[in-house]
Structure formats: structure tokens, C-alpha cells
Amino acid sequence: MDLGIKDKIALVTGGAGGIGSAAAQQLLDEGTTVVLSDLHQEALDDVAGALNAPDGKLFAFAADITDVDEVARLREQTEAAVGDIDILVQSSGITGAQGLFHEIDDEGWVNTITVDLLGPVRLTKAFLPALRKGGWGRIVYLCSEDAVQPYDDELPYCAAKAGILAMAKGLSRSYAKEGLLVNTVSPAFISSPMTDAMMKRRAAQLGTSFDEAIVSFLDEERPYMELKRRGEPDEVASVITFLCSDRASFVNGSNYRVDSGSVATI
Template sequence: MDLEIAGRTALITGAAGGIGRHTAAALLDEGVTVVMSDQSADDLEEARAWLGERRSVPVLIAQDLSTDAAAVELAAKVAEQVGDIDILVNGAGITGATGAFHEISDDDWVEAITTNLLSAVRVTRALLPALRRGGWGRIVYVNSEDAVQPYDDELPYCASKAGLLSFAKGLSRSYADEGLLVNSVSPAFINTPMTDAMMEKRADEKGTDMDGAIDSFLDEERPYMELGRRGLPEEVASVIAFLCSERASFVNGSNYRVDSGSVATL
């Protein structure tokens, strides 16, 4: 299917991760100019090598997004290298501290909220003038099932993602009449470096291998994932690419769950 976005320009944050690089691949295949941003220049170079020969080579910008000044700096670098963007995919995020509520400190909460919510707010604010100038735009926030189905051992992550979901829904009302549409994608247990780290920790705790850790996690923690496996990052990226496209011209303020049924409510 032609997504009718050839010639558009996109910025992806958190682009070196599994979902980010697959989203870059999907957009590059549609003829989009792609800027990939993440904290580590080395990770970005590895992601570019993974992409291989595509229609165009992505622009790489290493940038920490822990402050508003850093987000403004990212926007300036993007403008200098590619001009205005049409598409913003906010994929930067961390799992953060896990465990019992009484074991989690203020600093743990601040880290999760700063990375998962405030970095998206800052980048959106910094790139908003560019997104509004074209009369056509797309913003997609990579969220999580945890935004609507929280787990008691991941509370900082869950709360930060719930805040991001609320932010995205509210923002979708602000600029839609200018052609700027805002949506979210909420994956569950995708095969990425983030969940690899979770499963390696679980394997150590349970004295098993990765496969055993994944199987027990699905049985004990995610019983509603009816397909009985981790999702693939490209399965998330395909939904993100659709929401970035002209084909999603009447989709605004939505949250698309890519979760194999993990969320147990409507």
C-alpha cells in the first residue's frame, strides 16, 4: 500500500532502539527523509549499519533530551540539516526502576517521568513551529500497554506512560484544524533490547535461560497476550508508519494497541 508520504521529512527520537530503527526502515521504504536521534552516537551508527542500503541514508543526530535546552538544540540541528519536518515520532523511553512501591525513590520517579513524559513534551514544543508551518503534519507517541493497565512492580513507568497518553490525547485537539494529527501506539512485550534486559534479569532471578524467562513471564504476567509470544518491532513500526501517513487522514487522538490482547479491558 502506498502511504502517500514520499518526500516528507520525519524525526524519530529513541531511534536506535528496536522499534525506532524499524520505524526508520518503514518510513525510508516509503520515500521519507528520516532523521534518527538518540543519546548514543555509536548506537545510531550501529542502527544505520543495520538499515543497510535503503532509498536514502538517514541523518543521525546524537542528543540527550534531559533538558529543555537540549530539545531546542535538537530542533536547531534538525532545521540546519533537513529544514522543517512533517512527521515526529517520539520513541525515547526507559523502563526505569522496578520493584515494590516502598523500594522506589523520588529520584527513580523523576528519572522515569523526565525520560518518558517530559522529553516528549520538550521535543514536541521545540519542533512544533516546524510541524505547523506545512499545513500537514503527524505526531506519533510510542506509549505502552502500561498506560492503561498498570503493573504494581513498574509504577514509575506506568504513571509516566499514562501521563504521555493523556498529553497526546489533549494535544490532538490543539492543532487538528491546521492539519496536524496526533496519535499514540501502545505496544506490549515487544522483542527489543529493553525487554531483553528485563528477561535477562528475570532469568537470573529464576535460574533459567531466556526462553524459560519469556515463557514464564507470558504465563504469569501477561496472560491475555493470546498469541503467546513477544511481538516483533516491525509489527509496531507498521502501525506507526500508517499513523504517519496520508492514509490516516481521519485518525486523530487515537491510541492503537499493538499488544496481542494484553490489555484486558475495552
């Protein structure tokens, strides 16, 4: 299927992560030029080297999206390399502070909100002028099931992701008439370094194997994930790529769940 985004230019943050790199590869496969960004240049270079990209179609620039100056530098590097972007895929994020509400200090809240909410805000503000220029644009934010189904042991993350949903909906109303469509994708328990770390901690706490930790987590913490497995990055990336495409020309202000049924309500 031709997604109509050949020769479009995309910025993918969180590009060294599983979902970000999978989205980058699918966008490259559609003929898109991709700028990858993440916190560390070495990790980015490793991912860029592993991706299948034609010459001149892939660039990698490290940046901390919580730092206004680094975001400005990323914008300058991107403009110098490829010009104005048409697509922004914002997938940077952290699990952040975990524990029950009374166990999480102010620093834990501030750090999580800064990375998972203010980071996307700062990134969007920097690249919005470019996205508004061409009469056609896409923003896709990586959200989470936690935005609508909060868990009591990671409330800072849940609150930040709920903020992303609200921001995306508001942006979708502001700029759709200019051709800029804004949507979110909400995965649940995807195979990634983030959930690997969660399951390693769980295995250590329970005295079980890594695989047993996954099984018990699904049974006890995510009972509505009917497929009874972690999702794969490509399964999320396929939805992201669709929302970046011309095929999604009537999709705006929507949240697509890629969660095996984890969210229990309609």
C-alpha cells in the same frame, strides 16, 4: 499501498532501539527523509549504517531529550540538514525504576518521569512550530499497555505513559484544524534490548534459561497475550508508519494497541 508520504521529512527519536529503527526503515521505504536521534552517536551510526537508505535520505544526530539545550541543538541540526519536519515519531524511553511502591525512592520517580514524560514534552515543544507550518503533520508517541493497565512493580513507568496518553489527546484537540494529527501506539512485550534485559534479570532470579523466563513471564504476568510470544519491532513499526501516513487522514487522538490482546478490557 502508497501511503502518500514520499518526500515528507520525519524525526524518529529512540532511533537506535528496535522499534525506532524499524519505524525509520519503513518510513525510508515509503520515500520519507528520516532524521534519527538517540542518546549515543556511536549506536546511532551503527543503526544508520545497517538501514537501507538512499543517499541524502538519512541523518543521525545524538541528543538527550531530557536536556532542553540538547533538544534545541537537535532542532538546529535538523533544520540545517533537512529543513522543517512533517512527522515526529517519539519512541525514546526507559523502563525506569522498578519495585513495589514503597520500594521506589524519589529519585527513581523523578528519573523515570523526566525521561518518559518530560522528555517528550520538551521534544514536542521544540519541534511544534515546524510541525504546524505546512498544514499537514503527524505526531506519533510510543506509549504502552501500562498506560491503561498498570502493573504494581513499575508504577513510575505506568504513570509516565498515562501522562503521554493524556498529552497526546490534548494535543490532538489543539492542532487538528491546522492539519496536525496526533496519535499514540501502545505495544506490549516487544522483542527489544529493554525486554531482553528484563528477561535476563528474570532468568537469573528464577535460575532458568532466557527462553524459559519468557514463557513463565507470559504465563504469570501477561496471561492475556493470546499469541504467547514477544512481538517483533516491525509489527509495531507498521502501525506507526500507517499513522504517519496520508492513509490515516481521519485518525486523530487515538491509541492503537499492538499487544497480542494483553490489555484485558475493551
